[in-house]
Every structure is written in structure tokens, then in C-alpha cells.
Amino acid sequence: MVATPLKNGNIWGGEIDIFLDGYYQRNKILLMTLGVWPEFPKRSRIIVQCLVVLSLLTIVVPQWAFFIQVCDNLEDLATGISHQMLVVIGFVKFCFFIKKKEQIQIILNSVREDWCLVDESVVETIRTFAEKGYLRTTVYMVIIYSAVVIFCLFPLKPLFLDMIFPLNESRPKMFVLQTDYSVFGINVNDHHFMITMHGLFTVTIVVHFLVTIDTFISIIVLHCCGLFEAVGEMLRQIQANFPSERKYKILCDGIIIHHRAITLAESIETSFTIMNGIVVLLAMILISITGLEIIIKMDEPVEVIRYATFAGGVILHLLFISLPGQELSDHSSQVSEGMYAQRLISIMLMRSMKPMQMTAAKFYPQNLESFGKVLKTSFSFFTVMLSNR
Secondary structure (H helix, E strand, O other): OOOOHHHHOEEEOOEEEHHHHOOOHHHHHHHHHOOOOOOOOHHHHHHHHHHHHHHHHHHHHHHHHHHHHOOOOHHHHHHHHHHHHHHHHHHHHHHHHHHOHHHHHHHHHHHHHHHHHOOHHHHHHHHHHHHHHHHHHHHHHHHHHHHHHHHHHHHHHHHHHHHHOOOOOOOOOOOOOOOOHHHHOOOOOOOHHHHHHHHHHHHHHHHHHHHHHHHHHHHHHHHHHHHHHHHHHHHHHHOOOOOHHHHHHHHHHHHHHHHHHHHHHHHHHHHHHHHHHHHHHHHHHHHHHHHHHHHHOOOOHHHHHHHHHHHHHHHHHHHHHHHHHHHHHHHHHHHHHHOOOOHHHHHHHHHHOOOOOOEEOOOEEOOHHHHHHHHHHHHHHHHHHHHOO
């Protein structure tokens, strides 16, 4: 197989490295910026991770100070909780990626091998899914970062207006995140600009966590789906009028690829199931609280727009982590459709009767049906909180 550098990647240890300059290069760069790329030099990785944690601590402390200060006010309390939970979700993903470094390295090596150890027809199939992953990464990044711009734009407006059209009196101040910097001895009125910039930086970092890790898991799951799709195509070839020797060769290759696909799917499940369980639970609560905030601030159009955008981003995030599980289940279950006429693949058939799936903490199947159920539950919580307001 001859690989084109910009499509299949450069050579890695005698194999094609799709992460060097192929479809997955951008995902590698994103992981490196957080210090969670497993092959990043250890010293550099630790430095980046420490800087990331330090940047989070600079916002978590004033967030908790604000949270304690307003614990008897429902409106401010809801705002404080929602902002705090956003940071927690990002931090959970970050910590799990650090903890699962060895498992992620195994997944990376498996993906690399798939691009080298299979025939050209299979490579074309997984290339199609790699293109899909590249496009999905782009779309997700654009939408999520656009939501960040909208969420942060309104707090920045008074700052820009004061610089361009200054008034004799200060315009009403808005903040990206609800915090209390007096814990650091910082006066809000004297350092409004720096506090706003710090909030903007923090939101960008946290959202960067979500985008980086969500898109990485998505491209790996799509790669696995490509393997299952390739197996299905190979099994359909057996039905064609080929010589027995060729059919046997196709069958053997199909069994090998099917085993690799199952192994990869199981690695993905064991690596990320606990993380996804925590994230789904927090996202469900966050959607409910954000809905309550929108109702509370209904007489403030600017805040309604901000938190409607915030809620939309959380829902999209939940959808994005549910969609790969749905696709993995669909493609793995389709493999069995081409098997029934072949005695030699009875083991494959038995294994394929149970579709592969991704779960969140083993209790939440990550698919579109579960996504709908979580939204219903979130709106139920929202209704309860609204009635007790």
C-alpha cells in the first residue's frame, strides 16, 4: 500500500502515522495544548498540565467565594452553580485523560496499525470515516466557540463602549462568570477589565477541554465504525462469484479486522465510561438549572440570550457525546447481516449478535434514545425547581 503524506500521514516506526499530518493531526495538536497527548515529552507535559490546573484554580476559588456569599439567594445561587458546574465538567474530562494515559496510548497505536496492516479497500473505508471525523470536528469547534463568543460578548460590550464613547459615569458592569475576587484582595470596581478578561480566558480554557476531548473520542469511535463497515463490505464480497481461495482469504481478513474492531470498541468503553457517566449526570443538572435561570431573568433580554446560548451549548455537548455511541452500536450490529451463509464465521456471528456500545458509568447507553430521555429528565427537574421557586 502506498500512502500519500497528506492523506494517510507520515511514517511512524515503519508504519503510517495518521496523527502526524493526516486527518487526525488537528486533534493531536488540541490534546498537546492541554498536555494530555500521551506521547508529549514528560517534562513538557507536566509543565502544561500544571499551568492548566493553576489557571483553573484562579477561577475556582473566587467562584466558591461567590457561591458561599449568595447561598441564600436563589437567582444568584443558580447562576453560581451553573458556572461552577461548567468548570467541573471540563476539569473531570481533563483529569480522566491524564489518568487514562496508558489506555489512550494503546488506542492510538491500534489506530496507527489499522492504517498499515489492512488492504487498500479497507483503508479507503476507514479514510471515508476519517474525513467524516475531520468534518465533524470542524463543525463542532465552530458551533461551540461561536456560543462562547455570544456568551462572552455582552459582558465585554460595556468595556468597549467606555473606551470608544466614555461617559461621565460608569456603565452597568457585567461579568463573564459570577465570582468574588475579594478573596484575593481585589476590588471589582478598580479591576473590572482584568476580571472580565480573566473570566473570558477561563471560559475559553474550559470549553477547549470539552472540544478537545469530545472530538478526540468522536474520531476514534468513527475509526472503529469504519472497521466494522469494512468487515461488512468484505463479507458481502464473499457472496460474489470469486474462487474459493479468494473467498477464504477475504474471510480470514474479515475475521482479523472484526477482532481488531471489537478490541478497539472495548478499549474505548473501558477508558471513558466513568468519565462519561459523571459528565452526563452533571450536564443533566446543568440543563435544568440553566432553564431556571432563563425563566428568572426573563425580564432581562441580554441575560436570556446569554443563558439560552449556554443551554444550547450544553445540549449540543450532550448530543455530541451520545452520537458516537449510537453510531458504534449501529455499525457493529450491521456486521451480522452478511454472515448467515458462512459456516466458518459462526464465532463472528455469535459475537456480533450483541452490538458494541458506549456507556456512561455502565448505566447510561450513549445513544440518541438515551439523549432524549436525559433531556426529558432535565426538563422535569426544571419544572420541579420552577414550581418551588
